[in-house]
Amino acid sequence: MGMGTRANAWIGARIGGGIAAAALAAFAAAPAWAQDLLGQPTPGGIDLQPAASPLKHEAIWFHNWILLPMCIIISLLVLGLLLWIVVRYNKRSNPTPAKWSHNTVIEIIWTVVPVLILVGISLFSFRLLFAYHDTPEVDLTVKVTGNQWNWAYEYPDQGVSEYISNMLPEDKAPAHLYRLAADEPMVVPVGKTVELLITASDVIHAVALPAFGLKVDAVPGRINHTWFRAEKTGVYYGQCSELCGVDHAFMPIQINVVTEAEFAAWVASKGGSMTKKADEAAAAAAAAAAPAPAAPVPAADAAAATAPAADAPTAAAAPAAPAAAAPAAPAAQ
Numbered sequence: 001m002g003m004g005t006r007a008n009a010w011i012g013a014r015i016g017g018g019i020a021a022a023a024l025a026a027f028a029a030a031p032a033w034a035q036d037l038l039g040q041p042t043p044g045g046i047d048l049q050p051a052a053s054p055l056k057h058e059a060i061w062f063h064n065w066i067l068l069p070m071c072i073i074i075s076l077l078v079l080g081l082l083l084w085i086v087v088r089y090n091k092r093s094n095p096t097p098a099k100w101s102h103n104t105v106i107e108i109i110w111t112v113v114p115v116l117i118l119v120g121i122s123l124f125s126f127r128l129l130f131a132y133h134d135t136p137e138v139d140l141t142v143k144v145t146g147n148q149w150n151w152a153y154e155y156p157d158q159g160v161s162e163y164i165s166n167m168l169p170e171d172k173a174p175a176h177l178y179r180l181a182a183d184e185p186m187v188v189p190v191g192k193t194v195e196l197l198i199t200a201s202d203v204i205h206a207v208a209l210p211a212f213g214l215k216v217d218a219v220p221g222r223i224n225h226t227w228f229r230a231e232k233t234g235v236y237y238g239q240c241s242e243l244c245g246v247d248h249a250f251m252p253i254q255i256n257v258v259t260e261a262e263f264a265a266w267v268a269s270k271g272g273s274m275t276k277k278a279d280e281a282a283a284a285a286a287a288a289a290a291p292a293p294a295a296p297v298p299a300a301d302a303a304a305a306t307a308p309a310a311d312a313p314t315a316a317a318a319p320a321a322p323a324a325a326a327p328a329a330p331a332a333q
């Protein structure tokens, strides 16, 4: 007896409550989803991943305040028009339909208004595109190469030569990070502008990392670029976003954002140097200065100067340079 009624009431309340909750959530997005995980998908999550880079903040703003309102307004308008036609002009309420066709004013309106809407959207869209294009002054450059099916990273300015980043197998990765976690992640310092130079060795791949708002094709024979500036330390996950073959789903992108000191330690562990450019400039200067006779050589430059000086046929410079270099060489190593 009461069971059916109660069930109906319960279902009614659930549906009503659900709609109200969804509406509320849609208009109060930030606090409701504040518990979203940063840099990775949230189980049962909704909406875009939280931003961790300036471009993503702008992309979310564009989505939430330009695109979404447009979609909602247009959907409601079309729904309202449909309902109006269904109710007002059905066979019962309007038994003898009008015979006219075409209305110039309405046709002009429904041509001009969509054009204005698109122009309005494009203004904000181009602003965002330019923000992606206008890279600020770069602190770090990473070359990213897509392969079937893994990613290779290289840090030319730090002398970290190319290394391969493979997906962590299922038994090694945490369950919720399987197909996201990698064995050798890209490592970058927090708060620094990182430029990615992106290419591929075989077929088209794509670098996609939601938290930084990145999605750039990796095309063989071409170098694309994008940039991000991570706002917080942590681990950020993305994936290849271009169907690139049978293991397309198994080439994740993991970026570890660390402090500057940790980054320097990581570079050293990879055989690179944070001062590679300065070192090379000093070595070049030393090499250029080496033939000059008997100038006192600074300790750091001495090791680089040793080789050319030893080969030099001139007897005057030859004895001086090794003598100066001999004690300095172990210190420079």
Ligand SMILES: [Cu+2]
Pocket (backbone or CB within 6 Å): 146, 147, 204, 205, 206, 240, 241, 242, 243, 244, 248, 251
């Ligand atoms: Cu791919």
